[in-house]
Amino acid sequence: MSIREIISSIDFFSSLNEEQIDLLSSISMIHSYPKNYILHYERENNKNLLFLVDGLAKAYKIDKHQNEIFLYYIHKNTLLSEISNLNTKTLVSFSNIEIIENSNILSINYQKFNEFFLKKNILCLEFTNEIIKHSYKLQNIINKEFIFDSVAKVSMMIATDLDIFNKLKRQDISLILHIQPSTLSRVLNRLKRNKIIDISHGKITITDLVALEDIYKGLV
Numbered sequence: 001m002s003i004r005e006i007i008s009s010i011d012f013f014s015s016l017n018e019e020q021i022d023l024l025s026s027i028s029m030i031h032s033y034p035k036n037y038i039l040h041y042e043r044e045n046n047k048n049l050l051f052l053v054d055g056l057a058k059a060y061k062i063d064k065h066q067n068e069i070f071l072y073y074i075h076k077n078t079l080l081s082e083i084s085n086l087n088t089k090t091l092v093s094f095s096n097i098e099i100i101e102n103s104n105i106l107s108i109n110y111q112k113f114n115e116f117f118l119k120k121n122i123l124c125l126e127f128t129n130e131i132i133k134h135s136y137k138l139q140n141i142i143n144k145e146f147i148f149d150s151v152a153k154v155s156m157m158i159a160t161d162l163d164i165f166n167k168l169k170r171q172d173i174s175l176i177l178h179i180q181p182s183t184l185s186r187v188l189n190r191l192k193r194n195k196i197i198d199i200s201h202g203k204i205t206i207t208d209l210v211a212l213e214d215i216y217k218g219l220v
Contacts, residue, residue, distance in 0.1 A: 003028050004052055006106055008105050010077055012126050023116055027109040032102070032127040039080070039097040039105070046092040050080040050108045054162075055103025071095055072137050073164055080105065084126045089114065123139040143216075145178070153177045154187045157198065158204055158210050165202050 004025045007013050016024065030053070031152045033039065040046060043060060052074055059071040074080055074097070082094045089111055117123050129198045144153055157177065158165050165173060188204070191197045196215075206212060 002028055003106070004049065006030065006155045010051055010053070010106070011047060012079060012123070012130075015123070015126070020122065021118075023112070024108065027112040027116070029103050029107045030105075033100060033105060033106055034102055037099040037202055039099060042093050042094050042095050044093045046081065046093060047090055047110055048081075049091065049110045049113055051106040051108075052076055052078050052080050053104040053106050054100040055099065057099050057103060059097055059183060061095050070140055073100070079130050080132060083127055148216060149178045150177070150183050151187050151190070153179065155191070155196075155212050155215040158191075158206065159209065161215075162204065162206065 001009070004021060007016075007024055013021065014025065015141075024165055033055075034059075039050070039057065039192045055078045056122065057080060059074060061071065063069055081091045082098060083091070091110060092183070094214075111165040118127070144156065148156065154177065158172070170181055170184055174184050175182070179187075188197070188199065191212070192199055194211070196206070196211045198205045198207050
């Protein structure tokens with residue numbers, strides 16, 4: 001696909017007309033990154049606005065003991081850059097971003113994007129929505145780390161990231177959720193007994209989404 005076709009396929013840019021898409025294409029590039037590549041580190045300044053075209057990435061931080069603290073996954077057709085202010089010339093990373101699957105990324109010159117679009121009140125609403133989405137992600141992190149018990153943590157991950165849950169090893173899921181592997185097994189067995197999920201050949205399917213969501217939504 002051409003850069004123009006890629007931009008047209010991203011929901012964030014759906015309000016642009018043909019001329020605006022051409023202008024955006026002129027300040028954009030596509031880069032390919034392999035699995036396990038660190039795209040950027042937290043507190044780094046970035047001169048480019050990044051969108052994940054395809055593949056998978058994750059955001060994480062490192063604590064004072066050099067332990068990795070998982071934050072969230074970033075899926076295709078999604079803004080990778082973390083937006084907190086519309087009036088800056090560069091973007092400051094809140095977290096580390098690692099490529100989990102071979103990925104293609106749309107990179108846009110942020111200074112020119114600011115000049116050609118944001119200062120003309122084009123795509124400002126979309127940026128505001130991204131700030132709101134990021135705030136919601138942080139709320140979910142707080143809920144997961146400080147409010148939810150193990151059952152709520154597992155239920156939320158299954159309901160919101162089932163594909164990822166089925167791709168990962170149980171040990172990796174336990175690390176992400178900060179629970180013991182034995183606890184994870186007990187929770188999955190409980191959900192299966194209650195006919196909320198089914199497990200076949202190690203893969204999870206949801207049989208009662210409403211009941212699954214009720215487990216964690218009632219705690220928010």
